[in-house]
Amino acid sequence: MTLRTPIVVVGSGLAGLTCAWAATEPVVLITAASLTSGAASMWAQGGVAAALAADDSTRDHADDTWRAGAFAGDRAVIDRITAAAPGVVRLLADLEVPFDRAPDGSLDLALEGGHSRPRVAHAGDHSGAAITACMASAVLHSPTIEIRQNHSAIEVLVLPNGAVRGVVVRRADGTEELIETERVVLATGGLGGLWPHTTNPTTALGQGVALAARIGARTDDLHLVQFHPTGLDVPRDPMPLLTEALRGAGATLLADGIRFVDELMPRDVVAAAVWEQLSAGRTVRLDARGIPEVARRFPAVAELTAASGLDLAADLLPVRPALHYSMGGVTVDDHSRTSVPGLWAIGEVSRTGLHGANRLASNSLLEAVVSGRAAAEDACAGPGTRDCRIEPADPATVLPRTNRATLAMQDVRRVLGDACGVLRDGAGLHRAVRLLAPHTGDDVSYVAWLVARSALAHPHSVGAHRRTDDAAPAAAESLGVTP
Template identity: 55%
Template sequence: MTQHPPVVMGAGLAGLTTALALAPLPCLVLSPAPLGEGSASGWAQGGIAAALDDADSTALHAADTLAAGAGLCDEEAVDAITAEAPGAVDWLSALGARFDREPSGRYALGLEGAHSRHRIVHAGGDGSGAEVLRAVVAAVRATPSITVLAGVRARRVVTCDGVVTGVVVQDEAGTTRLVPTTQVVLATGGVGGLWRHTTNPLGAQGQGLALAARCGAELRDLEMVQFHPTALDVGCDPMPLVSEAVRGEGAVLVDASGRPLVRDSLAARDVVARAVWEHGSSGAQAYVDARSAPGPAFASHFPAVARACVAAGIDPARDLVPVRPAAHYHCGGVKVDLCGRTSVPGLWACGEVASTGLHGANRLASNSLLEAVVTGRRVAADLRESGPVELAAVPAAPASDACAVPPEPTADELAALRQTLGRWVGVLRDGQGLARATTALQDEVSARGVTGTPDAQLVAMLVSASALARRESRGGHLRRDHPWTAQPALHTTVRLGPEGTLTTLRTPVRTRTEPVRTPA
């Protein structure tokens, strides 16, 4: 009987953390791009939220997270992940991540939207994601138990009798093969590339959600797409990000005449994004005014933002910086427990593709890199504890079906899809538009079949249908026709049937019941 190592899909921060935390146990990491490239983790300008100051506490961090999540957070998950935040920062520092520090040697802590304390650990001002990923990639390359297949991506999770038995992978030449395994970790990132305006890599099209949906996993709160209110609006695709930390240093959102657009430029992201969107709906331009905060020192504080501005002919120390909302982070995803287990035996998920319950309806700034590290380590701990299943004990998938994969969307199909989601499933939504988008997407899935529908269209249908089912406004989901917030708060849980039938349920939000377990 043969045992095969876990397969980790994705080489961003969550996936590589899982692989490192598994060492010295072997694992296989699938990296669609060269290692360290093409990951949203490396694009993150914001840092990692952690209660490290004497005036702060993990309880306050948890409270801020719950407030931003607008009633959809899993309180146990919030408690667990925020409690492990200081340890996650120290773990990354031990790997070699060069975080910004005070002259005393303590971490330099920044302030971002909806945080009640300075608790954002940065690296290189606004280069936190790149620095963290650099350190993690270096550690992976120095770890012999980790095998990285670059230029290879997962196209299908194979199951037999509802249990994972393998992964179909595809290389850049289009060749597919079956990799046997009974332990698969989804760490594939988000969905931002499905929207016309996004700050994500354009390849972020929800592939992990499609993989999970096709093998019967439960997906949760897919409608909760967070739009960052301040993407640099100079015609780039994807759009450079003007970090929230810029407003944390005193910059303000203004109109063309310099009048403030919002009372609090550091309010929760959904609040600020809505204000900027509504201002732009009449054709007006919104701006970030950073001329006096930090003013002439802008380039040294925020080098990535400064480079993007200079490339567009903008000097942030003298000019207003044009911005607009853009799809930035997916708060929903594959439903998992505190160990990262999905509803399918043998399938785990961590990072942005997962719905852990940390973000709820609206992610608190700089909780994403934190979640990637903490949940990646938790998944590794659970993999160690559960151990691999001997494949001889699991029936193999039929050979004729083993390597079937869905088609890729054409460039025209993808462009039309991005326009559809941008128009009908954007910052502000209504039932008529959502019904139009959902019906068109469901008709396409019905016509092409689940296996014949490209991942992008399948995921867009699931997101749109989830948004149509939530008849209220909460967090990142804003309905013109249902502007109120319903009580009690309920999750939107969906499951895709083999024939394309969609089961949608409204399920209760879990509250604290017992102390959470923290892995060693």
């Protein structure tokens, strides 16, 4: 019998780690730095949303997800993933994630924006780091996982029939290696580093989107990117994040000292309201001073603010929207398969349909675990079980890598920030596509071009995609203005 080549997983955030851990065959795990370094999963402050309380239900969780996503998600996917959420939390607890507990031993569930009731299982305000570290420990103890640290995937190779045949990686010393495999799982994270104001690692440049799109994988909804309304507005790159849970605990948003929005509306609504105030020349600050023992309850945030000379318990904190999450990405089915045979995509690099046009708070770590396990199961199954029904990519988006002159990173960030910010219009998007098009041989410019092109192709506002030139916008959401 011919032995199959190992599964290659690219990325060591929560999705990639989960996939490697769940696989029943040998895995080569590729990570551009050390294990978990640069993974946005490590930075997640909120937790994992799941219907665990007696007065909650997976249907209610699904309804909140559907509503927060501006009714643009895939309802069947939403139902499936929210139904899996309680089991995900139990799995993570079994892996010894130190979730916070109530005095009776039950999980302490937090309320976050867009949720109709408290349902976020958390480990302080550093849940992503706690969860990812526990999964990384499980990976490190697995005898079937080979970890290649300081290796970057630079190209996926395909056979004449379009199926995956290998992945080219670049080692730390600059030399390249071809890893032959018929199964590649992309877990490379998002593309938030392409914007000038971001809460993402600045290394999050859409590498997985570039790898997949260049070999013909379909992408969708790349224009649907979420701006977190409360990035700490200090001269740091990336911007520190002031977690949604602060507003859930009672923090308020003030413009020149006056409260102007219902802080627990979905993120796209709150971000647009903050942007409106900033555009009017007002100063927007988050007031967390009324939260009892706020520094004890949110130690990671207290540390972040202190690093910028601010006191979480005593100061009004300057904020502005910052790019936080990509709802779109490489299109996948329920098994995390892409339109390219032998290629899977999981976590933020993928477009599952869960998030619609605006991600509900604390659904991303949930999606990472569910999609990572689905990819592992499918990749380890016989090849005859794979029957992906995703439509092929638009040929106009499938472009090769070249060595032509490229735009500097700061120029790409400026172009995309100007054109694809909280508010967009056709003229700005046309200009961005025109400026970026000559530079698509470079992966960074290529992904930025794909994003701008996607935004231009969608003339109507929905969720986080807000076109100021939409002649017939969908029913506008109330900003929940408070007198």
